[in-house]
Amino acid sequence: MPDVKMVAGHQPEKAVADVTGAGLRVGVVGGSVAGCALAIAAVRSGADVTVYERSDGALEDRGFGIVVPPPLHAELVGAGYLDAGMPTAPVPSRVWLTGEPGQRTARELARQPAAVTPCHWGLLWRTLRARADGVTYHRGRPVTEVLRHPSGGAVIRTAESEARYDIVVGADGPRSVTRAAVAPQVRPVPARYVVWRGTLPLDVLAAHPHLGELVRTAWITLGFQGGHGVFYLIPGAVEGSRLLAYALYGPPPPPSWTAGREEYVRRVAEEHFPADWADVVGRGVHTSLACHDVADFHVPRVAEPPFLLAGDAASITRPHTASGATKALQDALCLERALRASSSAAEALRRYADERSDEGARLVALGRRLGQAMVERTPDWAAMGPVEVAEWSRATLDGAASYLYGGAER
Numbered sequence: 001m002p003d004v005k006m007v008a009g010h011q012p013e014k015a016v017a018d019v020t021g022a023g024l025r026v027g028v029v030g031g032s033v034a035g036c037a038l039a040i041a042a043v044r045s046g047a048d049v050t051v052y053e054r055s056d057g058a059l060e061d062r063g064f065g066i067v068v069p070p071p072l073h074a075e076l077v078g079a080g081y082l083d084a085g086m087p088t089a090p091v092p093s094r095v096w097l098t099g100e101p102g103q104r105t106a107r108e109l110a111r112q113p114a115a116v117t118p119c120h121w122g123l124l125w126r127t128l129r130a131r132a133d134g135v136t137y138h139r140g141r142p143v144t145e146v147l148r149h150p151s152g153g154a155v156i157r158t159a160e161s162e163a164r165y166d167i168v169v170g171a172d173g174p175r176s177v178t179r180a181a182v183a184p185q186v187r188p189v190p191a192r193y194v195v196w197r198g199t200l201p202l203d204v205l206a207a208h209p210h211l212g213e214l215v216r217t218a219w220i221t222l223g224f225q226g227g228h229g230v231f232y233l234i235p236g237a238v239e240g241s242r243l244l245a246y247a248l249y250g251p252p253p254p255p256s257w258t259a260g261r262e263e264y265v266r267r268v269a270e271e272h273f274p275a276d277w278a279d280v281v282g283r284g285v286h287t288s289l290a291c292h293d294v295a296d297f298h299v300p301r302v303a304e305p306p307f308l309l310a311g312d313a314a315s316i317t318r319p320h321t322a323s324g325a326t327k328a329l330q331d332a333l334c335l336e337r338a339l340r341a342s343s344s345a346a347e348a349l350r351r352y353a354d355e356r357s358d359e360g361a362r363l364v365a366l367g368r369r370l371g372q373a374m375v376e377r378t379p380d381w382a383a384m385g386p387v388e389v390a391e392w393s394r395a396t397l398d399g400a401a402s403y404l405y406g407g408a409e410r
């Protein structure tokens, strides 16, 4: 991570009303989901926005699945952040499964109302990027430094340029340069397990029509001792098509493993899944596959004028909460509200921090409880039915709302 130099000095507050004509100048570091969403928020509030994205690759080609709460999806469409035509694959409920000794197919433990709106990461990014049409978007432009300007605002530096802004938004992900300016003491806390995130063509289900029928009506949690798998359909990049997306939580591959990633995932599935699900994972050629170390952190206060953090730059939770992109999108809606309600950039950032800072801490705590209950100290799934799953869910949530458990979360 590059060093961040802080230039001490008084920052006069600039009235939004004074600058709306010329436009508040907002610089956004990172042009992924959070960067595009926050850029839209700032443009809609009348700001002049520039995004700096490190990668010069095609972000739209990332093929992973992302689920968001249906009410949030509806709000984003209504507000104009998302295109109503962006394909999604909504389902109203969640089905819990586990393998039983000697059985080829899984047993259904419980079915809960837990509506989700699954999206294709690349299509989500593409629709956000298209909506950020009033924004100057630089690809292949890594930010090397952000620093306070002695007479107000902040400076974004790249190898080729240096520009001054009233607000700098850090949407630059887990290793954020911007976070180093706001909260240099924050460090990720690793969990001792990994998550594999993959997508497979739908024909992997052809040999198992009962599984195909199941994933068309629900998203699936498949529990085993020491981990679990999550399965759901997402829209494919080709119009009208579907992919099977999954996440598989368990121990990391041993250092001696040299046979490749797909082979490792297949081995875990064969070892822990009933034969039909293991066959699904082992059958197809992945359209995407990645292994993520699971870790979490949160920044205690997510804005210190002129800096603001959003998305993974502000906090990361264990992915059991399915909340990272969701939080980034909520961050954007909050920034727009705060800018519209405030008479200065600094006031808007204080409002944003007041509203959004606790969410990171809440989600980190929830992710840890879910991780412990679903990976580190898994229950005896085979002994459970609907009543036990409901009791176990209540105890694990411990009063927290999660749309993945039917909670009213936007």
Ligand SMILES: Cc1cc2nc3c(=O)[nH]c(=O)nc-3n(C[C@H](O)[C@H](O)[C@H](O)COP(=O)(O)OP(=O)(O)OC[C@H]3O[C@@H](n4cnc5c(N)ncnc54)[C@H](O)[C@@H]3O)c2cc1C
Pocket (backbone or CB within 6 Å): 029, 030, 031, 032, 033, 034, 035, 052, 053, 054, 055, 065, 066, 067, 068, 141, 142, 143, 144, 171, 172, 173, 174, 175, 176, 177, 195, 196, 197, 247, 292, 310, 311, 312, 313, 319, 322, 323, 324, 325, 326, 327, 328
């Ligand atoms: C297995 C798994 C499953 C998940 N499932 C879900 C889910 O179902 N629902 C959900 O809501 N969330 C989910 N998430 C979380 C979600 O994927 C992330 O939280 C979200 O994509 C983060 O978006 P972001 O824009 O904040 O960060 P990123 O996507 O990491 O983007 C950061 C961007 O900043 C750029 N950048 C970095 N440094 C610089 C620099 N110095 N200069 C310029 N640019 C820079 C990077 O190139 C990148 O494009 C999941 C995560 C995992 C690991």
